[in-house]
Amino acid sequence: MDRLQAMKTFVTVVDTGGFTPAARKLDVSLSVVSRVITELETHLGVRLLTRTTRLVRPTATGATYYENCRRILAEIEEAELATTGAHAAPRGKLSITASVLFGRRFVTPIVVEYLRRYPEVDAECLLIDRNVNFVEEGIDVGVRIGPLPSSSLQAIPVGRVRRVVCAAPDYLARFGTPATPDDLAHHTVIQTTGISTLPEWRFMRDGETAPTRLTPRLATSTNDSAIGAAVAGFGLAAVLSYQIADEVRDGKLRIVLDNFEQPPLPIHVIHREGRHAMHKVRAFIDLAVDTLRGTASLNP
Numbered sequence: 001m002d003r004l005q006a007m008k009t010f011v012t013v014v015d016t017g018g019f020t021p022a023a024r025k026l027d028v029s030l031s032v033v034s035r036v037i038t039e040l041e042t043h044l045g046v047r048l049l050t051r052t053t054r055l056v057r058p059t060a061t062g063a064t065y066y067e068n069c070r071r072i073l074a075e076i077e078e079a080e081l082a083t084t085g086a087h088a089a090p091r092g093k094l095s096i097t098a099s100v101l102f103g104r105r106f107v108t109p110i111v112v113e114y115l116r117r118y119p120e121v122d123a124e125c126l127l128i129d130r131n132v133n134f135v136e137e138g139i140d141v142g143v144r145i146g147p148l149p150s151s152s153l154q155a156i157p158v159g160r161v162r163r164v165v166c167a168a169p170d171y172l173a174r175f176g177t178p179a180t181p182d183d184l185a186h187h188t189v190i191q192t193t194g195i196s197t198l199p200e201w202r203f204m205r206d207g208e209t210a211p212t213r214l215t216p217r218l219a220t221s222t223n224d225s226a227i228g229a230a231v232a233g234f235g236l237a238a239v240l241s242y243q244i245a246d247e248v249r250d251g252k253l254r255i256v257l258d259n260f261e262q263p264p265l266p267i268h269v270i271h272r273e274g275r276h277a278m279h280k281v282r283a284f285i286d287l288a289v290d291t292l293r294g295t296a297s298l299n300p
Contacts, residue, residue, distance in 0.1 A: 188235030
């Protein structure tokens, strides 16, 4: 058994989520992929993959082995690039994830600049308002807002944002500015259901986080539409501070109830490579960290 080829095959199966797509990507037959994985599991004496009718996923042991294989294969590629003198030119495919609005406003411009600098790299952006599984979805780098769960991912802090309540100046002129969260009962509320399906916003009261129940006049699935309704003067919306930085600067929205805000949420660039990150990953991380740390709306 060729161990290096077996590692490549195993990593490809995990990255693509199945034997058939792995075979297509490797340009070999399905039987070859199946045989290599069987031989690898027999050689190691453990089950690496859990097979279902819909998807192939790594076992707990397989996930650890997968990360080790990726590191080893990355080190081999780095050694080859250094030997051939191509070390300074990242190449290959890079996969990045972020939330939809943050990705559109901040990550996509970074990706475009990165691709301009490194023409031998292709990129794929997964912009979605949920935390993705890096292993299952083949992600190299991500940007996440909020506390991070304990994991093997490496995290680099790049900023912080606040959860804020905002409204248009003309709305506040017509209906008054709420002085406490309890005043929201007498105001028109716009709720983003993508964040929480519960009709409540959370505020700090006497040093503790407490919910305030709401009766929304408008419920919408995206922050973009909630912000649009707030700018139109319809009511109050709760969003993240970066999402309305331009509107606040231009006087289209005002932040209210700031004395009751929860602590700021951290922003991290996360990746799974550790200090052995491939050159294409390191180059993107360096650019993303420098750019995000230099963005005023993310570092108030």
